[in-house]
Amino acid sequence: MKDLSELVLTIVRPLVTYPDQVQLEVVESEDFYEYNLTVAPEDIGRIIGKQGRVAKAIRTIVYGVRINAPKKVRLNIIDNKE
Secondary structure, X not given: OHHHHHHHHHHHHHHOOOHHHOEEEXXXXXXXXXXXXXXXXXXXXXXXXXXXXXXXXXXXXXXXXXXXXXXXXXXXXXXXXX
């Protein structure tokens, strides 16, 4: 699953203003590998994009990666408004 984490980070870091604040946490649940992506509050709009198009494109790429596990992958974009 490290390769998938690197893929997400490789896609997201060039899109944001503060790449050092990008965090990706992997949580394994019963049915999913949940990738929780957190970025700086100023960058959340860049990751979601107009009408969610950027987020949808990122998810399309991530979900297209084949993994050797019965579980599915889910990418969550966490909005930490302070």
